[in-house]
Amino acid sequence: MIKLITIMSENLSDKQKLDIIKENIKAFEDFPKPGIIFRDIFSVLADPSLFKLLHEVLLSHVKEIQPPVEYICGVDSRGFIFGSILAVFLRVPFIPIRKKGKLPGPVDSITYELEYGQDTLEIQTNIIKEGGRVLIVDDLLATGGTLWAAAMLISNLKAEVVECLTIIELLDLKGRNKIPFPVYSLIQF
Numbered sequence: 001m002i003k004l005i006t007i008m009s010e011n012l013s014d015k016q017k018l019d020i021i022k023e024n025i026k027a028f029e030d031f032p033k034p035g036i037i038f039r040d041i042f043s044v045l046a047d048p049s050l051f052k053l054l055h056e057v058l059l060s061h062v063k064e065i066q067p068p069v070e071y072i073c074g075v076d077s078r079g080f081i082f083g084s085i086l087a088v089f090l091r092v093p094f095i096p097i098r099k100k101g102k103l104p105g106p107v108d109s110i111t112y113e114l115e116y117g118q119d120t121l122e123i124q125t126n127i128i129k130e131g132g133r134v135l136i137v138d139d140l141l142a143t144g145g146t147l148w149a150a151a152m153l154i155s156n157l158k159a160e161v162v163e164c165l166t167i168i169e170l171l172d173l174k175g176r177n178k179i180p181f182p183v184y185s186l187i188q189f
Contacts, residue, residue, distance in 0.1 A: 095128060104124075106126070109121065110149045143175050163182045
């Protein structure tokens with residue numbers, strides 16, 4: 001199947017590629033706690049042909065954003081995988097947004113509510129120019145807290161949040177309703 005997908009990938013539409021990717025995202029019930037269905041993007045990354053399809057769709061979407069983005073911010077930690085790859089291909093800086101205490105130097109931080117408590121995200125200061133066009137990338141949009149916090153960090157730096165891009169969105173949780181910026185998800189459950 002891997003060789004078949006690789007050979008066929010140039011003949012597939014983005015929708016067909018996403019259908020193949022969605023079929024291969026594993027679901028784990030009752031993880032990390034009872035009642036949760038965990039959608040595991042790592043099952044796609046473990047298959048090079050599927051990862052290639054995902055990369056192609058991501059790049060295709062991001063190239064359509066006009067005017068082009070000037071920075072890509074990846075949210076800790078899976079956003080680093082997708083965001084850094086996009087940044088290399090678009091030849092723009094990749095900026096990590098990390099959990100508290102993981103970045104050296106001066107940082108801006110924001111604490112936000114999760115369904116099970118609080119967390120804090122940070123970004124290094126003076127790394128994005130004022131008015132810079134920023135794409136935020138993460139793997140999953142669930143309740144929206146983490147993506148909201150990342151977007152607020154960028155906004156607080158007086159940069160423009162062009163879009164919040166996620167691979168997977170869990171529609172029942174309505175996380176996009178918390179985010180006052182454009183949200184685009186490739187795959188919905």
